Amino acid sequence: MDARSRLESDRRTTLARLALLQRDVAAIIAASEGSNADDEHDPEGATIAFERSQATSLVQQAERHLTEIDAALARLDDGTYGVCEVCGAPIPAPRLSARPVARTCVTCG
Secondary structure (H helix, E strand, O other), rough: OHHHHHHHHHHHHHHHHHHHHHHHHHHHHHHHHHOOOOOOOOOOHHHHHHHHHHHHHHHHHHHHHHHHHHHHHHHHHHHOOEOOOOOOOOHHHHHHHOOOOOOOOOOOO
């Protein structure tokens, strides 16, 4: 599979995961809206706050990854994909295979 196909596949997967995570966050928020739970003093409140925080963090992580994928696709379009942004050397194929959104070579990364 070439780089563009891998990145586009990863983008579709990330968008699907992001949609699920956003639904999870919305469900957690909706479930806690009608509750009188005091996150600070209710033993279950800490769990609700933790779940909300964890789900929100996962959404942010997926959004950052989506941004990285889009940047890698832009580098493919402008011919700079696979070139280290720090030293200008080619990024080794094994690194790009393992991390298709890589911006730097192993030495600079």
